[in-house]
Amino acid sequence: MRIAILDDYQNVALGLADWDCLDADVHVFTEHIADQDELVRRLAGFDVVVAMRERTPFGEQLLSRLADLRLLVTTGQRNASIDVEAARRHGVVVCGTGYVAHPTVELTWALILAASRNLHTELRAMREGGWQTTLGTSLRGRTLGVLGLGRLGAQVARVGQAFGMRTIAWSHNLTQERAAEHDVTAVSKEELLASADVLTVHLVLSKRTRGLLGAAELAAMKPTALLVNTSRAPIVDTGALVHALRHGVIGAAALDVYDVEPLPSDHPLRSLPNAVLTPHIGFVTRDTYEVFYRDAVADIAAFSRGEPVRVLES
Numbered sequence: 001m002r003i004a005i006l007d008d009y010q011n012v013a014l015g016l017a018d019w020d021c022l023d024a025d026v027h028v029f030t031e032h033i034a035d036q037d038e039l040v041r042r043l044a045g046f047d048v049v050v051a052m053r054e055r056t057p058f059g060e061q062l063l064s065r066l067a068d069l070r071l072l073v074t075t076g077q078r079n080a081s082i083d084v085e086a087a088r089r090h091g092v093v094v095c096g097t098g099y100v101a102h103p104t105v106e107l108t109w110a111l112i113l114a115a116s117r118n119l120h121t122e123l124r125a126m127r128e129g130g131w132q133t134t135l136g137t138s139l140r141g142r143t144l145g146v147l148g149l150g151r152l153g154a155q156v157a158r159v160g161q162a163f164g165m166r167t168i169a170w171s172h173n174l175t176q177e178r179a180a181e182h183d184v185t186a187v188s189k190e191e192l193l194a195s196a197d198v199l200t201v202h203l204v205l206s207k208r209t210r211g212l213l214g215a216a217e218l219a220a221m222k223p224t225a226l227l228v229n230t231s232r233a234p235i236v237d238t239g240a241l242v243h244a245l246r247h248g249v250i251g252a253a254a255l256d257v258y259d260v261e262p263l264p265s266d267h268p269l270r271s272l273p274n275a276v277l278t279p280h281i282g283f284v285t286r287d288t289y290e291v292f293y294r295d296a297v298a299d300i301a302a303f304s305r306g307e308p309v310r311v312l313e314s
Contacts (some may be wrong), residue, residue: 001304002046003047003049004048005052013050016294017296017297027046029042036065039062043068045068046066047070049069050293050300051072058072058082064086071092071093071303075099076283077096080232082094082312084312084313084314093303093308093311095312096312097291098292100291101151102155108156111230112200115253141164141166143166143196144165144166144167144197145169145197146202147170147213148201149171157169157182167183168187170187170191174186198226201235203231205231211237212236213235213237218241222251226253229253232257242268255278256277256280
């Protein structure tokens with residue numbers, strides 16, 4: 001059996017799980033392969049592919065060209081970049097792994113604090129021999145708007161409350177009762193946009209959330225507001241966001257997710273002084289990766305026995 005581990009940027013996969021127990025030929029790809037023809041060439045002969053989150057999409061066209069593929073393991077419990085139905089048509093079983101949520105919550109707050117206190121500017125000044133140059137914003141008494149009060153959003157709200165922030169939330173199906181369970185006030189989308197000093201996105205990407213925050217929604221926010229997205233980039237219209245940041249429609253953005261990843265070196269977001277950017281590292285911790293790769297090994301072992309586990313149905 002030949003196993004390909006994709007997009008292991010840090011080259012850590014082999015050290016975080018017992019791959020030897022599989023008695024297989026395991027090959028790690030540390031660089032991202034964006035070109036489909038090159039990806040097909042590199043994956044020829046592999047029975048199993050382990051995909052890291054949504055870094056490499058597996059759609060109908062790619063799956064139809066991977067004649068040797070029998071098992072596709074995605075880290076995490078869902079992957080919008082994998083066409084599970086197409087995989088099934090081509091005889092490929094798709095399995096998932098466990099997931100650890102708290103690292104993304106922690107990074108969300110790292111971004112909020114970094115943007116509020118202008119750490120990206122001050123850290124650079126210190127490295128260049130300078131001293132303080134900016135005026136930060138405190139969080140106590142400010143309003144934290146949570147777009148999506150699910151598992152992650154609720155944890156983010158709890159931290160905001162510890163900072164003394166007023167916490168409000170909106171999503172399509174959020175009720176006052178559900179929000180009250182987390183000491184959060186459910187509001188309309190209009191009130192969320194108008195009231196939030198910090199607006200943080202924690203929604204699943206779907207047809208109705210794609211482009212949910214566009215030019216009109218950004219214009220409805222406070223001109224001093226901070227928009228944080230550690231969820232999925234297409235929930236926010238990137239072009240509208242770049243315009244809003246350039247023209248002071250909102251105060252700042254702190255982002256960990258992008259429409260194209262890795263983010264192109266000449267992307268306009270990289271040059272905006274009021275954008276705090278991290279390279280999609282919300283889930284990139286040792287704790288998370290140990291779960292990912294340990295479960296991936298277990299998935300492959302179970303598949304080899306003819307007893308696949310954690311099979312994704314859609």
